[in-house]
Amino acid sequence: MKGVLLSGGTGSRLRPITHTGPKQLVPVANKPVIEYAIQDLKAAGVTDIGIVLGHKGRTAIQELLGDGSAYGVDITYIIQGEPLGLAHAAGCARDFVGDDDFVMYLGDNILKAGIVDLIESFDAGEYDAGIALQSVDSPQQFGVADLDDDGTVRNLVEKPDNPPSNLALVGIYVFSPVIFDAIERLEPSWRGELEITDAIQLLIDDGCDIDSHVVTGWWKDTGKPVDILEANRLVLEDQTPEIRGQVDSGAEVTGSVEIDESAVIDSDAVVRGPVSIASDVNIKPGTYVGPYTSIGSNTTLANVHIENSVVIGDTTINANERIVDSLIGRGTTVESAAGSLPEGRRLVVGENSNLKL
Amino acid sequence: MRIITDTCSECGTVVAANELEAERIMQCPGLSCDAILRFADLPEDARRYFLNHHDEYEL
Ligand SMILES: [Zn+2]
Numbered sequence: 001m002k003g004v005l006l007s008g009g010t011g012s013r014l015r016p017i018t019h020t021g022p023k024q025l026v027p028v029a030n031k032p033v034i035e036y037a038i039q040d041l042k043a044a045g046v047t048d049i050g051i052v053l054g055h056k057g058r059t060a061i062q063e064l065l066g067d068g069s070a071y072g073v074d075i076t077y078i079i080q081g082e083p084l085g086l087a088h089a090a091g092c093a094r095d096f097v098g099d100d101d102f103v104m105y106l107g108d109n110i111l112k113a114g115i116v117d118l119i120e121s122f123d124a125g126e127y128d129a130g131i132a133l134q135s136v137d138s139p140q141q142f143g144v145a146d147l148d149d150d151g152t153v154r155n156l157v158e159k160p161d162n163p164p165s166n167l168a169l170v171g172i173y174v175f176s177p178v179i180f181d182a183i184e185r186l187e188p189s190w191r192g193e194l195e196i197t198d199a200i201q202l203l204i205d206d207g208c209d210i211d212s213h214v215v216t217g218w219w220k221d222t223g224k225p226v227d228i229l230e231a232n233r234l235v236l237e238d239q240t241p242e243i244r245g246q247v248d249s250g251a252e253v254t255g256s257v258e259i260d261e262s263a264v265i266d267s268d269a270v271v272r273g274p275v276s277i278a279s280d281v282n283i284k285p286g287t288y289v290g291p292y293t294s295i296g297s298n299t300t301l302a303n304v305h306i307e308n309s310v311v312i313g314d315t316t317i318n319a320n321e322r323i324v325d326s327l328i329g330r331g332t333t334v335e336s337a338a339g340s341l342p343e344g345r346r347l348v349v350g351e352n353s354n355l356k357l
Numbered sequence: 358m359r360i361i362t363d364t365c366s367e368c369g370t371v372v373a374a375n376e377l378e379a380e381r382i383m384q385c386p387g388l389s390c391d392a393i394l395r396f397a398d399l400p401e402d403a404r405r406y407f408l409n410h411h412d413e414y415e416l
Pocket of ligand 1: 365366367368369370385386387390391392
């Protein structure tokens, strides 16, 4: 079994964060999203991984992941270029995959339960494809599967008015190489892309058996800022607390907190988990870091109350203000305007930013 | 739709034909690989197919 990890896309819904890098490198609990997928693949015994890259972030992703040896996997890069759809991305991996089965994983997805069960379910039968599904409240907004009693897929429907089930497609699939013949028979859809659901539907129409596996636990597509915050919350909820940094005697650190060995929590600072604090972070006196917050490396916080937020890193915040539900990009400085005249906020804000003052 | 790729003989990076055709001659996108990749290095039938179906390979 090989792995194909899709890491293209423009990340437009995550601007301005993605003006300077690909969405797959946005950190969740201080770890780039794509590393969760690599770990899931490795945990499932999939160590031969092809990473499909688009235009954006090609170099940054290669610089982070290298040849994969740091993760115990072997990585081949596949340059898709133009984003011509998931089936085109899969098709670009044909030579890499060869005659093996492969699991295809969207590089900006995180799921709690990993992919071991999905692969085991696929391997247990003579299937040509396996799809991961999850129950959703509004199936009308998703690709939805119609299943037999034994879980074999009868049909896939995109955003149906009358959904045959509430089981939506999660962005993780297992395929045998017959999928490549189906992809070759596809024509671009109305939006000019080769759709993977069309390729799977062709397999169904050919009489191939398609397995389905309902994912237990949460699944998150981290395409938007609110999704990053939600994924951060979900991952932090499950983290193993580990305080390795310096916590001064007058500091209050409670709950599930992970603190890097080079981080310093000063006296009169409060950290209330679940929280993750990365390397070279200094939480200064008078600061409150509340639940579901990740503070990225090389960051200094002073006097601020921050919770349910992600600070990506290389940031300084020194203001007696409350910051909640926020995603703060790298290299940001937030200071107090108190005492400055005329009174008011002073902003240097990047394109496509989103502020609530 | 036929999907055409080339594989860098130096580093193993796979490059889609649409990328090769857009650049014609390019340094391999594999990090720190100095190999030069050319659209012209694809087999003739692949090149002809690609050029005959050029519209399908762009959004
Ligand atoms: Zn190369």
